[in-house]
Amino acid sequence: RTRQSQKCSREATMRLPLLLASVARVAAEPCTIEAKLLAVASRHIDLHIRSVDANGTRRDVWGELTFHCSLLTKNGTELLPELRVTWEDVGLVNVWVRGLIDLRGRLVLEVSHAPDGCTTATGTFDLELTGDFDDLVPPYDGDDADEVVGTSKGGLVLFDRREKDGGEKIPLRFTLPSSRRDVYAQAVHAVERLRLWKEAFPGCLLYDRACQATQIVELLDNSLALAKEEPQPKCRLSLDRPRDGEVLVLGDVACELGVEVYENETWHWKAFLAGPVHLDAYPSERDGGSALWSTAAGQHWNTLEEDHRGQVSISLKPAFRREGGGGAMDGGLRSLFRVEAAAYFGVRGYCPEPRWYHAAKTVTYRPFQEPEVPARIWDRVSLSKRTSQYETAVATILYGSSSDTGYVHGALTLKQSLLENGVSVPFYALLGDDMDAEARNALQSFGFICRDVRPRKGVGHSSALPALGLGQWAKLQLWSIDAERVIYLDSDVLVLRDVSELFSALDGGEPLAAPNDYLSGGVLVLKPGPEPFDETLAEDSGLYVYGEQDFLNVHFAGKHTRLSLEYKCSAEKVASGEWPKGADACSILEFDSCTIGTGHVAWKPWHGVAMFNSSDFRVYFRKPDATIIELTERWAAVHQRALKALTAPLAPPRPYGPLQDLTHFRVVRGDL
Structure with a gap:
């Protein structure tokens, strides 16, 4: 078999804590595993996984599954799908498959799991991929498709989660002004990335993303209409880090949140944000969701204490990385990520009545490349065996x-x-x-x-x-x-x-x-x-979290x-x-x-x-x-x-102490 097909058949084991416990039978027998296809989206497949015992009793599976994969195109060519398997709920498995967009062929999954009451359990599922996906919603083509929606830099809609998920509100931020066609596309994207198609929308069926997106756009219209009747606020949420267009090579997005106030016809930074804040991080490019994976603060509420100084971190991780690694095993990954924040607060003397504020930045994630098998480490002993001679220099x-x-x-x-x-x-x-x-x-x-x-x-x-x-x-x-x-x-x-x-x-x-x-x-x-540094720099904004060090990782792409x-x-x-x-x-x-x-x-x-x-x-x-x-x-x-x-005079170093130039450092001031 080819190297790729060997990789494809490699076991991908998922170890998750057991949430359900049942009493095993005295005489356990083999079981079979069955799967019902719930949804085939452009980046993932949702399966309902159940075990069936000898008596025909079906139970939702939860625990450790072993997946063998095989992906065949229509002409029989075997490809390498990259799988990431996560539990969506008890019995519901979400399989992320990178490169599934527009793919036509067969995806074969062999799943094994032995739940309580079973000695062994196996199941094989052959899914036909036709290139038609549940989340590919036709674009909006109404007569008002080109109408410009909004005049400010953004709009916010509050979506109420179902009680099963705690009933918490989800702030959905829209980039404005935009055409109604684009606003609708943003709503469809929100429905998919937050999996709102599982929610109960009045008058909409589950999985009806078009109907659900239309209702969200109506909520936005109502929100903008109310905003026209209110005076322009003298406060705003500032997302000082990351910078717009900044390039991340390591996966941590360091966010710094503050509050600005309008005074003397200009905006002034007032204080670091403290209190609840909702953060959402998601790929804004079509292929980003399966190549990259956001965890931690993404799509979650966080509480910032005063001593946090407005700091919170979001972790972005490639879906397919070496065990213990921090980069990506496949080179050339590049995705635009949106980082959005929303908070509810007031500021004494400026905006005493609390209200919602929001801010957003777009960053580029280019994870450094690491080999699938750890590269050889060259130490003093191994390097000393080489005898080549060169014209050499040292530099600082x-x-x-x-x-x-x-x-x-x-x-x-x-x-x-x-x-x-x-x-x-x-x-x-x-x-x-x-x-x-x-x-x-x-x-x-x-x-x-x-x-x-x-x-x-x-x-x-x-x-x-x-x-x-x-x-x-x-x-x-x-x-x-x-x-x-x-x-x-x-x-x-x-x-x-x-x-x-x-x-x-x-x-x-x-x-x-x-x-x-x-x-x-x-x-x-x-x-x-000669090195084509200018060509690499031209690909991005030139803003890197760790400056030239990040840039060198992008430019040399793990070849060192x-x-x-x-x-x-x-x-x-x-x-x-x-x-x-x-x-x-x-x-x-x-x-x-x-x-x-x-x-x-x-x-x-x-x-x-x-x-x-x-x-x-x-x-x-x-x-x-x-x-x-x-x-x-x-x-x-x-x-x-x-x-x-030393034969020439040199002044001593400046003593340890505060930086003389505090341009890039915040000083806490003001009162929220």
């Missing part, structure tokens, strides 16, 4: 020294650690904006080859690490260095041994080498030369060599035991940290350890311990030797 990036020389001190220490471990090759410092003459002279006197880089156009700063600005995009200039192989290192790392073997990491023909499937930009091995984590040992993970081998097994030590929303600079080793005594100080959310102190002192010793060898 620096910018913004006029306000703080910390990273310049880091670069000096990095170069000193390389020299002390026998790595003596040309060392480039790519210098971005705001590098003063003193820092430049210090670097040149220490043997750096300084090269100015221009800001890259058409890109934005990292929304996760806004304090970095646009400087990290200078990393794309590494491919213009005059060398055959380049090791790039962030300037906050410390080299602990000779790492020259890294220059042979691309001997297999790979374009790049880095630790992990999701490559981190802090340690890279690359081949300088995977390096051992000994080349990117996190000091925090060494201290916590997550890297159990200890610092002695590390080749490169990284001092990673974060601001944890305080508005302070990220802690780095040149800040010292004096602030460790503060009860609320954290390094990556952990209270620093003796191991972090020892590793920091190890860095400091190399730093002192670098300063002793």
